[in-house]
Amino acid sequence: xQHPMRSxxxxxLAATLGLGLAACGTDVTPDATAPSAAAQGAAQGAxxxxxxxxxxxxxxxxxxxxxxxxxxxRTYVVLDRHGAPxxxxxxxxxxxxxxxxxxMGGGHEGHGDMHEYLLAMPAQNTTPFRFVxxxxxxxxxxxxxxxxxxxxxxxxxxxxxATRNAIDPAxxxxxxxxxxFPAPAEILPGFIPPTLLxxxxxxxxxxxxxxxxxxxxxxxxxxxxTFAPFTATMIQGxxxxxxxxxxxxxxxxxxxxxxxxxxxxxxxxxxAVAGYYPDGYRVSYDAQAKEYRVALTGMTWQN
Numbered sequence: 001x002q003h004p005m006r007s008x009x010x011x012x013l014a015a016t017l018g019l020g021l022a023a024c025g026t027d028v029t030p031d032a033t034a035p036s037a038a039a040q041g042a043a044q045g046a047x048x049x050x051x052x053x054x055x056x057x058x059x060x061x062x063x064x065x066x067x068x069x070x071x072x073x074r075t076y077v078v079l080d081r082h083g084a085p086x087x088x089x090x091x092x093x094x095x096x097x098x099x100x101x102x103x104m105g106g107g108h109e110g111h112g113d114m115h116e117y118l119l120a121m122p123a124q125n126t127t128p129f130r131f132v133x134x135x136x137x138x139x140x141x142x143x144x145x146x147x148x149x150x151x152x153x154x155x156x157x158x159x160x161x162a163t164r165n166a167i168d169p170a171x172x173x174x175x176x177x178x179x180x181f182p183a184p185a186e187i188l189p190g191f192i193p194p195t196l197l198x199x200x201x202x203x204x205x206x207x208x209x210x211x212x213x214x215x216x217x218x219x220x221x222x223x224x225x226t227f228a229p230f231t232a233t234m235i236q237g238x239x240x241x242x243x244x245x246x247x248x249x250x251x252x253x254x255x256x257x258x259x260x261x262x263x264x265x266x267x268x269x270x271x272a273v274a275g276y277y278p279d280g281y282r283v284s285y286d287a288q289a290k291e292y293r294v295a296l297t298g299m300t301w302q303n
Contacts, residue, residue: 012198057081061122062091068117068134071095075119075132076293085276088127089295090119090134090154097256097292103139113139118161127299128275129156129246133164146222146230151251154294155211155237158273159244167210167239177240178207185270186243188236191215212239214247232283234265242272248281248294255292258285262297274303 063075071093078086104113119132133155140148157164168174181193193215194206207213215236221228231254237245246265262282271277278296285292 058086061124063120063122063125066117066119068092068096068100068136070099071097073117073119073134075121075125077122077125077127079124079126083124083126084301085125085127085299087278087282087295087297087299088121088125088129088156089282089293090132091289092255092292094290094292097252100136100252101138113137114141126276127296128158128271128273128277129296130160131157133157133245146227147249149230149251149253151230151249152255152294154248154250155245156247156296157245159239159242164210164244167207167212169204169207169209174207175202175204178203178213180241181213182238182241182243182272183270186268186272187215187238188217188234188268189266190219191217191236193238207239212237212244232263232281234263234281243268246278246296248283248296250283250294255283255294258292260284265296267300267302271302274301276300277302 058078058080060076060078065072065074073090073092073096075089076091077088080086101115115136115138117134117136119134121127121129121131133153135153135155137153138150140151142148167177171177181187193213195201195203197216198206215238216223217234220233222230222233230251232248232250235247235249236243237247260282261284262280264280265278267277267279276299279298279300280296282293282295282297284295
């Protein structure tokens with residue numbers, strides 16, 4: 001699968017982003033407000049709800065699980081007493097981090113060696129996100145030296161599966177749809193399209209089948225000039241004039257370190273679709289439930 005990073009080298013990144021860009025050094029904060037493991041509890045089975053602990057009356061509901069590695073993965077949503085979402089995320093049980101597909105090698109590195117899992121949302125989901133595409137990249141992907149670590153992509157899609165599947169290079173309008181960017185007010189402030197990272201590259205080469213265009217935050221610390229070790233970053237996806245997903249991209253190593261940290265996400269000025277959108281994302285571990293969790297947090301109503 002072609003990926004926009006495939007044609008982007010470290011030199012291109014450094015030249016495009018500029019050596020004067022300061023990386024964000026305060027984007028990761030320990031999440032002191034996250035619910036404790038004892039307060040969260042654990043729900044067993046698809047669709048079960050449990051006390052989430054964020055405030056009296058809140059609860060967590062899970063979607064249907066899928067087998068991943070030696071365990072299972074499922075979506076979840078945490079709702080307040082009025083049904084408004086507080087966070088939406090993906091939960092791995094401990095076994096899911098083991099027995100994952102190994103790198104294929106033999107020229108299949110990058111997104112040619114990607115393993116996809118489609119996760120249904122919980123029944124009580126009240127967010128704009130329709131489903132989650134979880135991708136396991138055992139050898140990472142380009143550019144070498146940045147995103148070539150084993151990691152997961154968490155695509156929270158705001159369009160349905162049929163719309164995602166229609167992002168197909170066989171479409172005669174594929175290039176035109178890739179180049180049709182949403183209004184600036186719909187883009188996360190400061191994020192840049194792949195066209196700025198690979199000047200002169202054909203637009204068709206920068207679009208990813210069944211995904212679209214990937215917009216990056218140039219202040220992500222793994223990018224130039226800082227080149228900090230990649231642990232987690234946020235990506236926004238667009239296609240044919242629409243924002244279609246938010247994508248935390250997180251290494252397996254970082255998830256397994258059991259952090260409890262939240263990174264800020266800027267809110268778009270004016271999303272095209274009214275709904276609850278996150279102002280951050282969190283990577284955490286619940287010792288009682290024995291779950292690793294990646295969540296969009298701080299859900300804020302925008303219309």
